[in-house]
Amino acid sequence: MTIARGDRxxxxxxxxxxxxxxxxxxSDAVLGQGLVVFFGVPGAFTPTCDTSHLPGFIANTAKFKALGxxxxxxxxxxxxxxxKAWAERSDAIGKIEFIADGEGNLADALGLSKQMAGMGKRFARFAMIIEDGVxxxxxxQDVTGVTxxxxxAILMALQSAQVTA
Known part of the structure; x- marks a missing residue:
């Protein structure tokens, strides 16, 4: 079962x-306090993760911080x-923290693991906004790419939440 809105x-x-x-x-110690944006990628150094998903978060770090x-x-x-090698090569250290889920246990616990041909168990591509562990x-992501x-998209969701609050 996939983790859902309102779940801890x-x-x-x-x-x-x-x-x-x-x-x-x-995972709860890392993700359980404050307003956290957590995104999962199928793999470090893989093409879409490396050139599209991670760079967008690095480039917008200041905007995320400005939104709390x-x-x-x-x-x-x-x-x-x-x-660690990917984080260092991507110049993400100090901007983004990384969870290494080597066995995929967190991916399984969140219901966000998937088998990928030739790669084994991986995170599905996703992002979530977590507030105080919830x-x-x-x-x-249901389709190929990063939308x-x-x-x-996550910046827009955060901005929208501020407008309706």
Missing amino acids: IPSVPIKLVGAGDTIDTT VSKIVCGTVNDHHVT VRDLFV VSGAP
């Missing part, structure tokens, strides 16, 4: 990759070494 983020062991050392922690987002987190079903909005789960 599950507590699953993950590795948090950021500016310092990789930290063993849990306390952190942006990218999840990938890769080991922490690959995830899913406020979920955007799962509903990309930075522009």
Whole structure:
């Protein structure tokens, strides 16, 4: 069953990759406080993830912060070494935090895992807005490419929420 609006983020062991050392922690510890944008990609260094999905969030970090987002987190079903290399090469360190979900346990717990030909278990492409550990909005990409789960769509959702608040 896929996580839905109003659901609490599950507590699953993950590795948090950021500016310092990789930290063993849990998904709810990383995603459970403040206003968080969490997006998942099928794989580090894969074409669409690397050239379309991640760069949009990096380029719009200041806009997300201006809308009250306390952190942006990218999840990938890769080991922490690959995830860190991708974060460093993408110049995302200090702007975005990364969850390395090497076994896909968080992807499974969220109901957002999928088998991809030749790649095994991966995250489906998605983005969510989480407020104090509860899913406020979920955007799962149904088609190839980055549309509903990309930075522009998530910025629009955040702006729309501010207008109606």
